[in-house]
Amino acid sequence: MTGTPVASLTSTNRGLLPVGGRSVRLRDVTLADAEMLERWDLEREPDRFNNLGQPRRELPRDVLAAGPLRDGTRGRLIVERLEDRAPLGSVSWHVRRYGPNPESSCFNIGIELLPEARGHGYGTEAQRLLADWLFAASDINRVEASTDIDNLPEQRSLTKAGFTREGVTRGCQWRAGAYHDMVTFARVRSDS
Amino acid sequence: MNASERAAPQLLPFERGRVRLRDVTLADADLLDEWNRDVEPGSFNDFGPRPPTDREALARGPLRNDRNGLVILERVADGTPIGTIAWRRVTVYGPSPTSDAWQFGIELIPAARGVGLGAEAQRLVADYLLAATDLNRVEAATDVANVAEQRALEKAGYVREGIMRRAQFRGGAYRDLCYYSRLRDDP
Numbered sequence: 001m002t003g004t005p006v007a008s009l010t011s012t013n014r015g016l017l018p019v020g021g022r023s024v025r026l027r028d029v030t031l032a033d034a035e036m037l038e039r040w041d042l043e044r045e046p047d048r049f050n051n052l053g054q055p056r057r058e059l060p061r062d063v064l065a066a067g068p069l070r071d072g073t074r075g076r077l078i079v080e081r082l083e084d085r086a087p088l089g090s091v092s093w094h095v096r097r098y099g100p101n102p103e104s105s106c107f108n109i110g111i112e113l114l115p116e117a118r119g120h121g122y123g124t125e126a127q128r129l130l131a132d133w134l135f136a137a138s139d140i141n142r143v144e145a146s147t148d149i150d151n152l153p154e155q156r157s158l159t160k161a162g163f164t165r166e167g168v169t170r171g172c173q174w175r176a177g178a179y180h181d182m183v184t185f186a187r188v189r190s191d192s
Numbered sequence: 193m194n195a196s197e198r199a200a201p202q203l204l205p206f207e208r209g210r211v212r213l214r215d216v217t218l219a220d221a222d223l224l225d226e227w228n229r230d231v232e233p234g235s236f237n238d239f240g241p242r243p244p245t246d247r248e249a250l251a252r253g254p255l256r257n258d259r260n261g262l263v264i265l266e267r268v269a270d271g272t273p274i275g276t277i278a279w280r281r282v283t284v285y286g287p288s289p290t291s292d293a294w295q296f297g298i299e300l301i302p303a304a305r306g307v308g309l310g311a312e313a314q315r316l317v318a319d320y321l322l323a324a325t326d327l328n329r330v331e332a333a334t335d336v337a338n339v340a341e342q343r344a345l346e347k348a349g350y351v352r353e354g355i356m357r358r359a360q361f362r363g364g365a366y367r368d369l370c371y372y373s374r375l376r377d378d379p
Contacts, residue, residue, distance in 0.1 A: 046341065052286050052287050052288060052291075053287070053288060054287045075228075077254060080307070096284055098356065098359035098360045099359075099360040099361060099362065100239045101239055101240075101361060101362075103361030104359065104360045104362075106359060108284065120252065126370045141358055141361075141366055142357070142358050142359060142366075144356070146285075164357070166354045166355055166356055166357060167353045167354010167355060167356070167371060168353055168354060169285070169331075169353055169354075169371070169373070170329070170351065170353060170373055171292060171328050171329050171373075171375040171376075171377075172285040172286075172293055172329055172374055173285045173291045174286055174288050174290035174291045174328075175285040175286065179328050179329075179375075184354065184356065186356065186357055188357050188358040188366075189358075190358070
């Protein structure tokens, strides 16, 4: 992604953090989180939907020391439980383009929660908070999320977080030795 | 780039029925510029003025690599160029290149529309891309208001997948995009 117009549309610099809801809040990643995030990567369950055989990458300490993990193309935030500030996982986003012009950019978001943090509605709240925050922090018009067609908990969570189910992208993701269908959900700025 | 993609050139020209795909040559540059100037204002493919055709790139070879491509669409009967098909590699579906897909777009000159040539060409480009590379998926997106293109994609064997709301900004407004795909195993 290059050029000023895109960066200005998709910059989240005016967004205020942390941003909190009823039981979780989102905050920037700091240098002190680096080892924890790397441990989460290592401990990711092998059969999970988010295990796509990604190479293990060290988090760039120099980038983290210089500022938060977000720029005009992508970003990542920590999801914390409000009552005890326990880190529960992370949310992330990156820019996706639907046309030749920068205005046709949107944010595609993702979430990973620790196993013990699932099933309490934290993910739903975190995804709603993230979408609200991205609309407030940037000039982007659309926030979308894709999940495996078999990942029913995440589909329920996105629906509860105010996302609309838009369609099934067939045979698009290679995971665990086979092609999988993905379901796309989105919130657009004009949604209530 | 994998071996099958390097082998792709020998598949062009690629033809069936009434249409043929062939590489762009330097001799086509003026024609492409003329077509690009003539895009109807306000039409579904109008995103403002287009840059001139890259003649230096054309002098080096076809407009095609492992990331994207542009080919001329010809009527087989008389060899007349009737439009273009462009494609690019979409890398949004997963971190592995195995999750990449081809997304294409078609442009037909007005005189060639409405007689089913677009549908034939769009079936042909899916067959070509799936034969020339190892990717699993060929997709196309079109404005929900572009009913003619949706009919052509359905005739060409593409499956309608859904509507990406307010995804594309064109003519001063956000538009809904309709998604279609053909997979390697589709009948």
